[in-house]
Amino acid sequence: MVLRIDSLIHRYPNGTTALAGVSLAVRAGERVAIMGPNGAGKSTLARHLIGIARPTSGTVEVDGRDATGLGIADLARSVGFVFQNPDDQLHAATVAKEVGFGPRNLGFPADRRTALTTWALRVTGLTAEADSHPRHLSFGERKRVALASVLAMDTPIIVLDEPTTGQDHRSVTLLEELVGDLHKKGKTIVAITHDTDFCAENFDRIVVLAEGRVRWDGPVERWLEGAEDPSVSAFEQPQMTRLGRGLGWPAPVVTVDSFLDRLTDHAETGVCPPSPRPLNT
């Protein structure tokens, strides 16, 4: 297991219990989306992975090491964290310096630093902005700079906090391709997201947190089967799932590809899908 969280409780100094006993294990190479309503404890959980929050009780193991005994700099070798707000992360005078900071800080040799920085700028579509000041870029572009600066650190685990917020369609497509490429490279990707379409298309597993506890954990399709379960009904379902349900299909479809496969199956077998439900029901 690349992440192993056991009975994690986190209580803030003001007495708020943000995590009330979370246990979670993530295998290397998994793509896990963490969902949950506002205040569920998602960010607090993620902060434990990079050492900026420490357990009140329970354990957090990252990349085979007890995270509670490790400093932030040490954990940064294992986990790259892309903050929801890029302005919490960016500090350098140019995009290239920002992206090059992490690999330099980790002590990578010059040729590896250059290769990682060039790659990270390219895959985030920022090569042309290498000499720009991050402050002169749009919010969506600054978010991509923050992502590039984490990619350049080449960590085995990447945590993305609300990666699609404020991103246009082209940037979301780029992000989706990147998640696929990183997965092929064997990276573990954890995303905190409210975006069920992004989650359905790009993640294998969904963990739903509510009130500091894990309410659901498993494959996205299985989660959507329980349409009446409060852990599902609290979220807008993926577009393809809503469309399939509107057409009266009994089992949920999740992705565009699975929707098209289902249509093709109907066409080949000659079995018509059930009639669409009237729109006003």
Ligand SMILES: Nc1ncnc2c1ncn2[C@@H]1O[C@H](COP(=O)(O)OP(=O)(O)OP(=O)(O)O)[C@@H](O)[C@H]1O
């Ligand atoms: N620094 C803090 N001090 C006190 N309470 C906090 C602090 N940070 C978060 N909390 C509280 O802890 C609980 C969990 O917050 P957290 O930010 O982890 O939730 P979240 O699921 O990430 O929410 P959101 O989707 O709104 O970002 C909330 O009740 C929140 O008000």
